[in-house]
Amino acid sequence: MTGDTAVRRLDLGYFVRPAEETGGAAPRVEPVLGYLVRHPEGLLLFDTGMGVADPGTEAHYRPRRRDLAAALAAAGTALADVSLVVNCHLHFDHCGGNALLARTPILVQDTELAAARRDGYTVPELVDFPGAAYRELSGEAEIWPGVWVVPTPGHTDGHQSLVVRQADGTAVLAGQSHDTASGFAADELARRARQDGAAEPLPHHRPWLDRLCAFDPRRVLFAHDCSVWEPADGA
DSSP states (O other): OOTTOEEEEEEEEEEEEOHHHHTSSSOEEEEEEEEEEEETTEEEEEOOOOOOOOHHHHHHHOOEEOOHHHHHHHTTOOGGGOOEEEOSOOSTTTSTTGGGGTTSEEEEEHHHHHHHTSTTSSOHHHHSOTTOEEEEEOSOEEEETTEEEEEOOSSSTTOEEEEEEETTEEEEEOTTSSSSHHHHHHHHHHHHHHHTTOOSOOOOOOTHHHHHHHTOEEEEEOSSOSOOBOOTTOO
16 A cells, blocks of 8 residues: 555644754754655644743754644645554654644653653643643554554654655655754664674664664655655665
């Protein structure tokens, strides 16, 4: 069921990451991106944008939000059409629109949901709201034919990515497993160098990268970077 499967990126706003978090001398404006997956089984939404956080967090990141309903309308659909939500994790900038989709199933790793219910992790009202319908996963799962949830811990222990088979190749919606496409590219090259038997020392890469690369992705897309990773020998 790949021929009728399509992925569309949604602009859900942006925030300003302070210089002390960028590793550089200046702040960086980062997009907040969601992804709409049209599949024969239904319409899947990967991440739902930024919710309203506490005043300190709001001042720290200076978010500018784009309404989820407006973003979906620009893609030719509506909140009522969404049949499944997958959050890469439950920080406020990824699950902020979940409450607009009450009673729609939300797939999340059980470790992530448990962490999100502890004090200081995220905004509680964005996690447990009337009509929240979580379906907890414990590891990898093929949720629809040709669509897999794959654990990619690092940014959070319960972070997950989405793998989508399409007619023109596999797309990976990597969320915040890497902040940037260039960061993913560096880790993928480190993985390849180690596989090729290059002499140590080599940069570390996370073990789950082997699993993602086993799907032979043709493109990898991110939550906070508009750039797209593609293999050097692919279109």
